Amino acid sequence: MGSVPAWARAYVACVVLMALACLTPLPHLRVPWWIVALLAVLYAGCERVTLPPRPRGAGAPGGETPQGMGTFLPFLPVLLAGAFLLPPPAAALVALPGALLARVEQRPRGPRRIWRAAQLAVAVWAASRVHGALGGRDAVATPDFPYALVPAGAAVLTFCAVLTVLDGGILALAERAPVRGAWRGLFARSLAPVAVHGLAGLMMAVLWRSPYGPVAALLVLLPMYVSCWVFAQYHRERAAHQATIRALVQAVDIKDGYTRGHSERVGQASVMIARELRMDDERVEVLRFAGILHDVGKLGVPTRLLRKDGPLTPEERRVIELHPEYGHEMVRGIGFLGEARSAILHHHERLDGSGYPYGLAGAQIPEFARVVAVADAFDAMTSTRSYSRARPVPVALEELKRCAGAQFDPRMVGALVRALGRHGWHPAVTADIGPSASPGPGMPPARPSGTVGRRTP
Structure with a gap:
């Protein structure tokens, strides 16, 4: 974990100690260990087969991203069935073999x-504790519907809340996500899928305690496993799509290095406009791809x-102005x-x-082109280039508003202004350009009045 900050390593160590504390009472418990072993084996097998790969670039040791908690969930019915059937320490133990043997794409894997x-051990322990405190085990053994749904629902909420706090x-x-935004949306995104898995786990637990026994309970896993x-x-498939996008963007950055990072920032600004437009x-997501790939035609x-120092001739400018058509041809089959x-x-319309x-x-x-045009011009004005310093965000927004109606769609400009007023501008990447980098093609010292984003075709 050498690349993980010291505070993050200390945080992980604290969570590990919490998990060990949850398991401490195990030697003193009288539990049906064959149930613990069977559930642990089932969870480990399902986790190995169904868990999708984590997205590249996730910095958390668990491989999660801000979007990841509600998207990259483990196979939870078995874990939650354990929380409904077993005492908290035994339920926490069910999670360990599968989590320790799960596929991990990024290093350090251990x-x-x-x-x-x-x-997972801490979350399952907490869920089992809440479920037992509300009389859930008696409700499962009876079974007593719909009363059994109350402790099960409380356990699901607890499970989601613990994962939200830890993630x-x-x-x-x-x-190093902003503290105010690190937890934003995690609970809401995770609740629906965890609730579905929790219902399947409750069905497993009820059938397990029924006269039909564990065999009937295992049948519940089949449709959940398939889904x-x-x-x-x-x-x-989505990860493959993102890899395709990443490869194209990297190729553009290599060829037209003075705008390195521009594509990702345009994608980010485009998403802000899109969310403001609801x-x-x-x-x-598709609009984010549009922003990221808007200049892919420069490969042609x-x-x-692209690297010419002096002014472009009219013929050269016409060649560069073909890049939108080149880009469209490149992505037509995607x-x-x-x-x-x-x-x-x-x-560029x-x-x-x-x-x-x-x-x-x-x-x-x-509509998407009108969004990307505004995002493209905004980043061009607020990014430092060798031929000009970055404009402050308020100045760039005033310029966009001045050109709205002639060059830009006023609705898109207004959406960007509102989004930036609410969230600010914190681009995930910055242009990688030093003082020795050559300016863009035909870049004069000053931006022509009344035209935004006309430096590079």
Whole structure:
């Protein structure tokens, strides 16, 4: 864990100690150890097969991301069934073999497995404790419906709350996420899937205590296992999509290095606009792809033009202005991009019809293209380049508002202004350019008045 900050290592050590404390009473308990062993083996097997790979770049030892808690969940029905059937220390023990043997994509793998085992053990212990305190075990043994749902629901809420607290802490310490935002959305995103898994776990526990016994209880796992397997396949496909996007962006950054990081920041600003416009999550994700890939067509432009120090000739400028069409051709066959393809093609169109490549005007310009155009211009103005210093955010926003209606869609500009007023501008990446880097093609010392984002075609 050498790359993990010292405070994060101390935090992980504290959680591990908490997990060990949860297991301390085990030698003094009289529990049906065959149930503990069977559930532990079941959980370990399901975890190995169904758990999707963690996203690259997650800094927390458990491999989680701010989005990850509600997305990359382990196979919980077995764990929660253990919480409903067993005393808290024994229920916590069920989680350990599967978490310690789970696939981990990132190094260091050992500490990440230990973190995951510790946080799951603590969460399951707390859930089992709450379930037992509310008389849940008697309700499962009877069974007494719908009363049995009350302690089970409280246990699910406790499980989610503990994971939220632990994940938010590791995000704040290991990934240095803002303290105010580290926990934002984690509980809400995790609650629905955990509740579904909790209901399956309750069905397992009730059937286990019924005359039909463990065999009937195991049948509950089949549909849940199939759904989790499909879920894992979906996320593996999504990870492949993201790898494709990452490879294209890296290729653009290598070829046009003076704007390194620009693509990711445009994607971030595009997402802020989209959320302010209340687009659904699927469209927000596609729009993020559009922002990240808006300049991918530069791969088709001769490098000598992108790195030319002096002014461009009219012919050279026409060649560079082909990059939206090049980009559209490059991504035409990538089906998951959807509306992003039109944004890549039309993000240099202007509301007054003076843009390129087709001179579209007003509502003829696709919505995604109008969003990316504003995000692109905003980042161009607020990023330091060799030919100009970054403008302060308020100055850049005033310029965008001044050009709204002629160059930019006023609705998109207003959405960005509101989003920045609420959240501020904290780009995840910064342009990597030093004083020796060459300016962009044909970059004059000053930005032409009345035109934003016209330095690079």
